[in-house]
Amino acid sequence: MEVTLEVSDELLKSIKETLRVTHSNLDDHLRESTIDGMAELQSLCGPLPFDGTTILGRKSIRLLKEYCLYSWNDLLSIFQKDHISDIISLQLYAALHRGGE
Template sequence: MDYRVDDKLLTQVKSELQITFTERDDSLRKAIQRGMAFISSRVGPVKFVGDTETEIVANDLLMNYCRYYWDGYRQMFPIDYQSDILHLQILNGSSRRSFNEAKAD
């Protein structure tokens, strides 16, 4: 899966974390990519930008992952957000199943 971080997503994360400087943008992009990979490895392929419920929940989870990463508590994220990860697994599975059923018709 491609974990490309566009400028809009980077800006969103920086705003969420209240980061105003640009010196660590490369490091922050890597953190975002790691978050995308971590979340996708638990819930399956998912988009992190968009207006569907699944995309909004995935984006919120990514923002929280980045917060934990930035603050140096990445190892606690799976524990603290276990129920949110499970919720996203269910949402993502349901939306992918609906998509596949619609595609088969």
């Protein structure tokens, strides 16, 4: 199943707040970086909501913000190592809640 990756204006605003970016001239770049993060997390954990309306959505957004922070600081090579416990936790939580849908 293919998942469409879209970055809402609300999510972009939240990512920009995390990165402390106040201007809009980098919005296209940040959207692409966010989509990359969404794709990476979903390749590791399966389909995830990034809407913040559920516990799973909040956990997904929290880890996505970390991914974007690492990307912003050119540290993606150590993201998985630094966040392995968060990734496993998200995998388990997502799998448990996918089974109940």
